[in-house]
Structure formats: structure tokens, C-alpha cells
Amino acid sequence: MRILIIDDEPELCAQIAQTLRQQNYTADTAGDGPAALEKIFSDPYDLIILDIMLPGKDGFEVLGELRAEGIATPVLMLTAKGEVADRVKGLDLGADDYLHKPFSIAELLARIRALLRRSHEQSSSSLVIANIRLDTNTRMVFLNDEPVNLTPKEFSLLEFLLYNRNRAISRFNIAEHVWGDAFDPFTMSNNIDVHIKNLRKKLDDQAGKIIVTVWGIGYMAKDEPF
Amino acid sequence: MRILIIDDEPELCAQIAQTLRQQNYTADTAGDGPAALEKIFSDPYDLIILDIMLPGKDGFEVLGELRAEGIATPVLMLTAKGEVADRVKGLDLGADDYLHKPFSIAELLARIRALLRRSHEQSSSSLVIANIRLDTNTRMVFLNDEPVNLTPKEFSLLEFLLYNRNRAISRFNIAEHVWGDAFDPFTMSNNIDVHIKNLRKKLDDQAGKIIVTVWGIGYMAKDEPF
DNA sequence: TGGCTATTTCATCATTTCTTCATCAAAGAT
């Protein structure tokens, strides 16, 4: 699950992002409206945490632009002001929930779970491809109904590939989603390739039948032998 | 057993919560309807203690929403008014029992036990895994039919793991369920790990055969050696 | 209060996972 945190206090952003990553979400941050919108448009998120008070373009404007573009991602707004007027304004614009600063991390997590459940409640928690089944709830993966032991990174990587099945995914995209902010776009290492290799090995994907290499682009999880 | 107390008097909430924790329940509290619903939806409880008089959304509304969402958790309603009308209204919505304020703690505990017994009487009170048997009623644990002496926290932890057998459970999840509100998400201590260690020792789980470590996530109680 | 037990914290060690790097293999271009 990808979550974007939009707040002008870097420490708060970092703290929330770190907590979310510990919960196995993929968390990105943005310090102002334009940066946030750019990230959202370039690749959609599952949830957006949006502070009302932002320099330049404020939270309401960001929310308004989002909805105007037809992006229906759930938005959890953070507010220091407790006025009803703000609340109403946000609701009109399509905010999904509110949280007043200061808040406890426990409460934030509870709201996030509630919003994600609400928006995803029709979807199953199992991603299946060929003889592989990945359960996003229990974080377990089965190969021919036998559990496979994946490391956290391997799991997230496979989850992301399956989530985008039959679509070629660039390494940059993978890094962005699976590693989030914690990834260095200038690294020369072939870190991702190594994880792909390990995944293939564990999934007995000897000929790269399931995780296909897309030359010059990246990788793809393939359903059918086309 | 997780119990949620919904009342707008913080002292009463705290007092009940403390009493329940002494009885080895996991008790959370909520001061108003929305906060309560949030908690209930984000993770179900075994019993809900609900005051009728709440600021904003009253107890009946909360109960109505719960049942509308298909949540069948037993609800014990607290009421200061003794009217028959209220009683009928609550029963229509699916309240399971009533208690008139002021009440004695002893009576509250008796009702709680009765409700929990009633809601769990069809299900067995024994959780068995490998050569370990845990009885949720008597709070006793047997290893090869020999009683094992577990502390309250150890028991709750094992109970929770067994209740979620063959599912990887995160430390956060464990903390949330076994410690409830009384847990600090920012603690740096490895408290849970220590309890796991002690459990393994007492259960003679030398190679971590029963309580398995799920790297990067948490722990899992494993049935079969797959 | 004092003594007992349970719980939490802390420091350290052990293990697993992640990243990097060097080298080899494969695909595409000329």
C-alpha cells in the first residue's frame, strides 16, 4: 500500500513515514502542494495524508485540484484548527476523514486502516498468479500451496509486481514503490536485479516464466504464457 | 479477551479499564461515538460496554451503526435513566444486556462473564497446538498434559498467537491486542521479544518450532511442520 | 512497609537480510 504524507514540517513527515514503513506500507512525503500533486499525478497512491496548513497552496486547494482531476484516493486531513467551518469545507471538497493535531500515532494508524479497508473492502487480500498465491493480510506466500519463506523486501517486491500483473514495470518504478523515499536514484548498484534473482529462485521460476524480464525496461509478472 | 468501554466520563472509563485489566482482559476506552466506532471497525472486540448518554452521537446511534455494519459483538449498555422505553429501544437494536448506573464493579464483572460465556459457549474454550493446550476459561496451559505456569501477559500473548495460528502477526498487532491502550508505539524496548523468549522457554520450544519468528514482521504460531 | 512476582528496559551478541561489487551471459546494434 502506497501512502503519501503532505506536511511542511519535515520532522513530522519523517516520523510518520518511518512509522508507516514499519507497518509495511510504502510511504512517500511531500513538503508542499505542487510537489505533492506532481507525485500523485505521476503515480497514484492508495491513501493521502494531507495537512491543511501548507506554505503557498494550502491543503484545501490541493484537495480541490485532486478531486477536479478525478482522483478518488481517500484523503485523511490533518488540522491544527478545530473549527467546524474547516471541517465542512473539507467535506465539501471530498476529504474522507479528519484528525486534529496533535494526534497519537496509534490513532493515526487506526484511521489509516479504517480508510484503506473502506476503499478496498470489495477486493480480496489474495493475489494469485500461476501456482503462486500471495496473501497481503497475513504476509504469506504459497507456491503450490506450500508456504515460501520470503524476506520483507522480497515480499514487497512480489506484491508490487503482482499488483501490476501483465504490465511492464521500470526499475525506477519498483524502487519508488518498494523502497519509497529510502531509495537513492543515483545508485549504480543492481540491487533490484539481485532481489529479482532471489525471488525467482525461491519461486522456482527457473526460466523466468512468471517474473519476466522486459529488456531495456524492467520486469513484469506474467499470468499467461501468451 | 478485548473489551471496549465507551463512556464520556474519563474517570469512570479509567476505573473500569483498570479493573478489567486486573481481571486479565485487554481493555480500551473511547470517550465518544465516532472514536468508539473507529476502534471497533479497525479491529473487533469481544465485548463492548456502551453508555447511552454520550456527547454528539448517543449510545443508541452507536449501537445501530454497529449492527448495521454486521458487527455482532455482545454489547452491555449502561444507563442512568431507568425507563422501560429506553430498554425496549436498545433491545430492538440488538443490545445484549443492561446495567443501571450506579452499579457495583462486582455486578459489572458478573455480567461481563455471563455475556462472554454466552457468546463463546458454542465454541470450544480450548486452543490446541502441537503438544500444547490452552484453556481460555480457566486460563490454564498444559504442555503434554502437564500444567505450565504462565504469567498473565505470557498467557494473553500465547492466546492471541494461537487464536491467529498460521498467520504472521506483527509486533504492532500484538501490542495492540495484548497491551491495548496501555502500549506506547514509540517505545524502543523489545518487550514483546522478551515475552516470546520466556514463552518459548516455558513451552520447551527450543528450536522455535511452535512460535516461529517471521523476519521483519513479527511472530506466528505454527501448527504443522508443513 | 517489605517482600514477592511480573514486567519493562538495557546492553550485548547472534543471525538474517540488504547492498555492493566483480564477473559472466544474453540481447540488440552496426
Next chain:
DNA sequence: ATCTTTGATGAAGAAATGATGAAATAGCCA
């Protein structure tokens, strides 16, 4: 066919995570 670019692989060091023993603190009961 050869060259260039891109991907695959094995191994080693770095980093992160978990296990453990012991000490400190908190909670309970007489």
C-alpha cells in the same frame, strides 16, 4: 561476426533485526 549495452549471478561486507541474560522498575499482597 563483433561490439556495445543490458541483465544474471555468486560472493562478501555492511546494515538491520532478533535473541538473550541480567538489572531496574512497577505492581501486588500480606
